[in-house]
Amino acid sequence: MRPFRFTNAKDAASAVRSLTGNPNARFLAGGTNLLDLMKEDVERPDELIDITRLPLTQIRTITSGPNQGGLSIGGLGRNADAANHPLVRQNYPLLTQAILAGASGQIRNMATNGGNLLQRTRCPYFYEVSMPCNKREPDESSARAGCGALEGINRMHAIFGWSEKCVAVYPSDMAIALAALDATVNVRKADGQERSIAFADFHRLPGDTPEKDTNLNHGELITAIELPRNRFADHSYYLKVRDRSSYAFALVSVAAALEMKENRIVQARIAMGGVAHKPWRALKAEQLLVGKEASDATFRQAAEAEMAGARPLSHNKFKVELSNRSIVRALQMAVNGGKA
Amino acid sequence: MEDNQTPQLTDDEKKLFEDLMPEDLDEILDTGVNRRHFLKLMTLAGGGLLAAHSAVAEQVFTRPLSVPSAPEPASAAIENGVNVSFKVNGAARKLTVDSRMTLLDTLREKLELTGSKKGCDQGQCGACTVLVDGRRVLSCLTLAATCEGRSVQTIEGLAQNQTGSAVRLHPMQAAFLKHDGFQCGFCTPGQICSAVALLEEARTGHASYVTENVRQTAGPVRLSAEEIRERMSGNLCRCGAYPNIVAAIQEVYSGKPVEQTWQFVG
Ligand SMILES: Cc1cc2nc3c(=O)[nH]c(=O)nc-3n(C[C@H](O)[C@H](O)[C@H](O)COP(=O)(O)OP(=O)(O)OC[C@H]3O[C@@H](n4cnc5c(N)ncnc54)[C@H](O)[C@@H]3O)c2cc1C
Ligand code: SF4
Ligand code: FES
Numbered sequence: 178m179r180p181f182r183f184t185n186a187k188d189a190a191s192a193v194r195s196l197t198g199n200p201n202a203r204f205l206a207g208g209t210n211l212l213d214l215m216k217e218d219v220e221r222p223d224e225l226i227d228i229t230r231l232p233l234t235q236i237r238t239i240t241s242g243p244n245q246g247g248l249s250i251g252g253l254g255r256n257a258d259a260a261n262h263p264l265v266r267q268n269y270p271l272l273t274q275a276i277l278a279g280a281s282g283q284i285r286n287m288a289t290n291g292g293n294l295l296q297r298t299r300c301p302y303f304y305e306v307s308m309p310c311n312k313r314e315p316d317e318s319s320a321r322a323g324c325g326a327l328e329g330i331n332r333m334h335a336i337f338g339w340s341e342k343c344v345a346v347y348p349s350d351m352a353i354a355l356a357a358l359d360a361t362v363n364v365r366k367a368d369g370q371e372r373s374i375a376f377a378d379f380h381r382l383p384g385d386t387p388e389k390d391t392n393l394n395h396g397e398l399i400t401a402i403e404l405p406r407n408r409f410a411d412h413s414y415y416l417k418v419r420d421r422s423s424y425a426f427a428l429v430s431v432a433a434a435l436e437m438k439e440n441r442i443v444q445a446r447i448a449m450g451g452v453a454h455k456p457w458r459a460l461k462a463e464q465l466l467v468g469k470e471a472s473d474a475t476f477r478q479a480a481e482a483e484m485a486g487a488r489p490l491s492h493n494k495f496k497v498e499l500s501n502r503s504i505v506r507a508l509q510m511a512v513n514g515g516k517a
Numbered sequence: 518m519e520d521n522q523t524p525q526l527t528d529d530e531k532k533l534f535e536d537l538m539p540e541d542l543d544e545i546l547d548t549g550v551n552r553r554h555f556l557k558l559m560t561l562a563g564g565g566l567l568a569a570h571s572a573v574a575e576q577v578f579t580r581p582l583s584v585p586s587a588p589e590p591a592s593a594a595i596e597n598g599v600n601v602s603f604k605v606n607g608a609a610r611k612l613t614v615d616s617r618m619t620l621l622d623t624l625r626e627k628l629e630l631t632g633s634k635k636g637c638d639q640g641q642c643g644a645c646t647v648l649v650d651g652r653r654v655l656s657c658l659t660l661a662a663t664c665e666g667r668s669v670q671t672i673e674g675l676a677q678n679q680t681g682s683a684v685r686l687h688p689m690q691a692a693f694l695k696h697d698g699f700q701c702g703f704c705t706p707g708q709i710c711s712a713v714a715l716l717e718e719a720r721t722g723h724a725s726y727v728t729e730n731v732r733q734t735a736g737p738v739r740l741s742a743e744e745i746r747e748r749m750s751g752n753l754c755r756c757g758a759y760p761n762i763v764a765a766i767q768e769v770y771s772g773k774p775v776e777q778t779w780q781f782v783g
C-alpha cells in the first residue's frame with residue numbers, strides 16, 4: 178500500500194472542505210472496499226479522512242418535506258444496524274433482506290450505508306492492475322487502456338446498458354432495494370449546501386466515461402438516504418442468485434415490491450442487480466403488471482417483456498433466462514409476503 | 518522492523534519446509550530466506566498442504582514472533598505515524614503505527630498476538646475476525662489508526678484466567694474442541710470469535726437472509742442449523758470442518774449436548 182496521511186474528520190463541514198482541497202484524498206468509512214482496492218494498488222489516495230465518527234448514523238422518521246412520513250437513514254450508519262432497525266424491518270423489509278443478502282456478518286458490521294452505495298465493480302480486470310481496463314485507466318494513451326472483459330472472460334458482466342468502453346456490473350445488493358423503493362440520496366456539497374439526488378440519477382451507465390460510477394462530485398459527502406412512505410411492506414422480496422448460497426456477489430438479483438388490492442396489482446417496483454452498471458429498474462415489466470391480477474402467466478409476460486431488451490456478451494447468455502425466472506420467482510415470493 | 522532483523526529459520530521450520538518442497542530447500546537457505554518470508558510462503562502454500570503437516574505447522578504458527586528487540590522507532594521516524602490508544606483483551610495499549618498498518622498486522626507483529634490469522638488479507642476468508650467494541654469485524658480491513666478508544670478482543674482474550682489456577686476456556690472454545698471443529702486450525706480463531714458474536718446477535722434479535730419473517734422483531738432468533746450456516750458464511754474453512762463447527766455452535770446455543778449430524782451421502 179502506498180503511504181498516505183491519516184486524519185480524523187472533526188465535523189462534516191471541515192471533512193468536505195479537506196476533501197475538496199485535495200483531489201487525491203478520500204473519505205474512509207468502513208474501509209471494506211477502499212482498503213482492499215488500496216492494497217491492490219487500484220486506489221492510490223495520498224490522504225484518508227476518517228468520517229466514521231461524524232454524527233450521521235441516525236435512523237428516524239422524516240417529519241417534513243417531500244418524503245414526510247418516510248424514513249431517513251444516516252449515511253454513516255452501519256449496514257447491520259440499518260438492516261436490523263425495527264422501523265426498517267417493519268416498513269421496508271425489502272431493504273433489510275437486500276442488506277442481509279450481501280457480504281458477511283463481519284463486513285455488514287463495518288460497511289456504512291454511504292460507502293455501500295459507492296462500492297466499486299468487482300470486475301476482475303478492474304482489480305488486476307496488469308490488465309487493461311478503461312474504468313481504472315481512463316486515459317486513452319495509457320498502456321492499460323481498453324476493456325479486458327469485452328472480449329475476455331465476461332461471465333459475471335452486464336447484459337443491459339453496457340458500452341464498448343465498459344461492460345462491468347455494479348455489485349451492491351442494498352442499492353438494488355433502494356432503487357426499487359425510490360430512495361433519494363442527500364449530499365453535502367463543498368459550499369456547505371445540501372442537495373438531494375433521486376436514486377435513478379445517482380449511479381450511471383458507463384457510456385464513454387466508465388471511470389465515473391456515480392454523479393457524486395469529488396468532495397461531496399453522503400449524509401443520509403431517504404425512503405418515501407409506501408405500501409409495499411406486505412408484498413416484497415429480495416431474491417439473490419449466486420454461485421454459492423451465501424457470501425458471494427450476485428449473478429442476478431431481483432428486488433420486487435408490490436402494492437396489492439386483493440389479488441390485483443396496484444403498483445409494482447422491480448429492480449435488478451448483477452445485470453448492469455447501475456441498479457436496473459425493470460420499467461417495462463412494472464408497467465405490464467399494474468392493474469393486472471397476480472398470476473404466474475402475468476409474471477412471465479412481464480419478465481419476458483423486460484428481458485427482450487437484453488444484450489448478453491459471449492459468456493453470460495445464461496443470465497437472460499436466469500433473469501427471466503428470477504423475476505417470476507421474486508414476484509411469486511412477494512405476492513406471498515416473502516414466503517415460497 | 519527490517520527484514521534483516523528477523524531471525525533465521527528454526528530447525529522445526531526447516532524440517533517443515535523440507536517436507537513441503539525438499540528440492541528447493543538448499544537453494545532457499547543459501548539465498549537466505551528469513552522467517553517472515555517463510556511464513557508468507559506458508560500462507561501461500563494454502564490449507565491443503567498445511568493440513569498434512571498440522572502438528573508442526575501449529576507449533577510454528579503459534580510461536581510469537583519474538584524478534585531480538587530493536588528499539589521501537591520514535592513516532593517521528595515512522596512515515597505518517599498515528600498515535601493510538603486502545604484496549605486489547607482488557608489491557609490498555611498505546612502505540613504509534615504507520616497509517617497503513619491494519620489492526621491485524623498490529624496485533625500480530627507489534628503486540629505479539631498471533632492468534633488472529635491472515636488468510637487472504639482482503640476480507641474474503643474471515644480468519645482475521647476479532648471483536649471491536651463487542652462486534653465481529655475483519656481486522657485485515659480495519660486500520661489500526663481507526664481504533665482510537667476502542668476495545669478489541671481476540672481469541673487470546675476469550676479464555677478466562679481463574680485466580681491462581683488453570684485457564685478456563687470460553688464455552689465456544691470448549692465446544693470446538695469437543696466437536697472437532699477444525700483440522701489444521703488456521704481458520705479456527707476467526708471461526709470462534711465469529712461464533713461468539715453470532716450468539717449475541719441472535720440473542721438481540723438480529724435477522725439473517727434466511728430468517729423467514731424479518732418483520733417480526735420481538736425477541737431472540739431461533740438458531741436452526743440453516744441460520745447458523747448463513748450467519749457463519751463469512752468464515753471459510755479450507756479443511757471443510759463445517760458440520761462440526763455448526764454442531765459446536767448449536768451446543769453452546771442450546772446449552773445441551775448435540776449429536777454429530779453429518780453423514781456420508783450414498
Ligand atoms: C469479501 C467481500 C464480499 C462482499 N460481498 C458483498 C455482497 O455480496 N453484496 C454487497 O452488496 N456488497 C458486498 N461487499 C461489499 C461491501 O458491501 C462494501 O465494501 C461496503 O458496503 C462498502 O462500505 P464501506 O463503508 O466499507 O466503504 P469504504 O470502503 O470506506 O468506502 C467506499 C468508497 O466510498 C467513499 N465514501 C464512503 N462513505 C462516504 C460518504 N458518506 N460520502 C462520500 N463518500 C463516501 C469512500 O471514499 C470510498 O471511495 C463485499 C465486500 C467484501 C470485502
Ligand atoms: S468491464 Fe469495465 S471494469 Fe471491467 S475491464 Fe472493462 S472497463 Fe474495466
Ligand atoms: S484475512 Fe481478513 S478476511 Fe481473510
Ligand code: FES
Nearest residue numbers: 700702754755756
Ligand atoms: S481451514 Fe483448516 S480447520 Fe478450517
